[in-house]
Amino acid sequence: MELHSLKDSFDRVAKKRKVSYSKTHEVTDLIVQEINKAIKVMQSSTLEYKSELAELKKKLQEVSPLNQLEGAQKELNIALIKYPKALEKVFNRDISKAYQNIEFDSPIVNQIIASHFYRQGLFEVGDCFIAEAQDAEAAVAMRSLFQELYQMLEAMKSQNLEPALKWAAANSNKLKENGSDLQLRIHHLQFVKILQKGSRDEALKYARTNFASFAGNHIAEIQKLMGCLLYSDRLHESPYAHLLSPTNWDTVTDELTRQFCNLLGQSYESPLSATIAAGIQGLPPLLKFMTVMAGKKHEWQSMKQLPVPVELDKEFQFHSVFVCPVTKEQSTDDNLPMLMSCGHVLCKQSINKMSKNGSKTFKCPYCPTDIDLTQCRQLIF
Structure with a gap:
């Protein structure tokens, strides 16, 4: 997502440069055109050049090259100033903020x-x-x-x-x-x-x-x-x-x-390459989270699961997983995904809680269907 915003910033710089470039050529062509006209008049006339030069000066003042160029150049300068800041925001980050004190097995x-x-x-x-x-x-x-x-x-x-x-x-x-x-x-x-x-x-x-x-x-x-x-x-x-x-x-x-x-029995892609590539995609939301949680670093160090959703491309989705839309927790062997009669899926613990362990029916969170626990079936991916 941030790379898209960076591309937008680059596109703005490119657009402003194009406008400034076009304006510069337009004004330059007008100046050259007026000078050439003045030269032709002076070459074909026997009169003194003072009057022609005065006329040329007047026309150049009407063209006002500096006034026409200043606006486009100013907009380009503003875009150029903002772009390095956007670059720094995306690429020059302190990734240690997302670091957890985890002991790695060095030989492995x-x-x-x-x-x-x-x-x-x-x-x-x-x-x-x-x-x-x-x-x-x-x-x-x-x-x-x-x-x-x-x-x-x-x-x-x-x-x-x-x-x-x-x-x-x-x-x-x-x-x-x-x-x-x-x-x-x-x-x-x-x-x-x-x-x-x-x-x-x-x-x-x-x-x-x-x-x-x-x-x-x-x-x-x-x-x-x-x-x-x-x-x-x-x-x-x-x-x-x-x-x-x-x-x-x-x-x-x-x-x-x-x-x-x-x-x-080895993967086609290097496991290390896949891990680093997935980490690059998952790092931005973690860094954003750590910016918000700047004063609660000790909580981050004690977390067992990622505190925010991390969306990875399909190439990094090696196993089918299900996250309960109610609790936002991933299903486990003790909390299996369950298919309800309406076709929607919740985790078993959510269904048990909403049905009071099967003592009553409940409405599906996504549609008005009344759900009976006895009609729910385990969903196998």
């Missing part, structure tokens, strides 16, 4: 950081970090695992698919269980690569050897690839030219990384 944190470096292919940085941290040796196992992945990715940068093909063949059953067609897509790239060299017979031989096992579920895609054989010598000018796009390699590289992490 160091392992997460070291694992992050290995996941990113920064093996030397990870090794250096482990050597200095001295308590993240458990992350070394991640090194060998992700080193295999990055060897395949480095080979693919040189359009060498052999390491990726070997890995996909060794894990073909697991890939099928995951519903991934990664192996076929790698064969697809290799087939097009061979055909690109103009070797139609070799490409046909490769297709017969490697595509047969995929014909059951991917016959349409294989047939399309066979159509490429008709254009082996001019594939870039054919209806199949899109198969030569570098984005095809990028897509397979992304799928290889995703499936590799999946088979390791």
